[in-house]
Amino acid sequence: MVNKILKVSVCVIFMASAFLCAQAQKPKEWILPTTPFNETETAKLMEPGTATIRGVGVLKKKGRDNFNGRGGQIILFPVTPYFTEFLELKKKHRGSKKEATMSNDAFTYRVQGRYIDDQGHFEFANIKPGKYYILTWIGYQKTKSKPVQTGTVTSYNVYGYALGSSPIYEDYLYNVDVENELGAFVEVKEAGAVTNVVVSN
Incomplete structure (x- = not known):
């Protein structure tokens, strides 16, 4: 056989998150956490603070580092009992016909961030001490x-x-x-602190 390169761009996105609005070929059964969502306590966690989270998002594939481009999406969630169960449900039902999701009210409590360059750097400012979860999506090219x-x-x-x-x-x-979902926990221990984190696979 003669090897030739056919320039074809095919977009294959693996949606592991309920936040992306896409139609699947097979209907999904959406699963909500059974833990009650405490909006009052969550709102307190999201009040402005003086700490900063700085980091890098990187997807490693076959010895190569892949980054999201400047302006790419990255999200910060406060870790609550409700959100913890959501992550457990995501892990439990990954690859099945069931998929975890959150209520609209719970999803409202997040910090929507963007990458500040093409090397995967990001920053969340004015954060209170506490435990957080960072969620992002990074793509790479796979040759077939x-x-x-x-x-x-x-x-x-x-x-x-x-x-x-x-x-x-x-x-x-x-x-x-191909686009992969990445996530990482990070804990801000005190007011005014600068906490560094790497979100990777």
């Missing part, structure tokens, strides 16, 4: 191959009559854009 028929070859006997034909295949390579 596919045999494609490009012609046929015909065999003849000594009299010039065709005996039969067989296909000719060439191996075409194409890139698939």
Whole structure:
């Protein structure tokens, strides 16, 4: 087979989060945490503070570091009993027809951040001491191959009559854009502190 490169851009996104609005081929059964959502306590955790969380989001694949681009999405959640159960449900039902989700009220209590450069750096400022969970999505390119028929070859006997034909295949390579979800816990121990974290696989 002859190796050729076929420039194809295919977008394949693995949605592990209930926050991304996408239609799946098979219907999902959405599972909510049974732990009551305490909005009053969660609101207190989200009050402005003086601490800062700085970090890097990186996806490591085959010895290569992959980063989200400047302006890419990264989210900070306060860790509560409700959110902890949500993460446990996500892990339990990963890859099944069931998928964990949160109530609209619970999802409201988050800090929506963006990457500040193309090297995966981010910062959350004005944070109170406490435990948080950082959630992000980082993509990478995966190369796949596919045999494609490009012609046929015909065999003849000594009299010039065709005996039969067989296909000719060439191996075409194409890139698939894959997006992975990453998450990490981080604890801010005191007011005014600068806490560093790496969100990676």
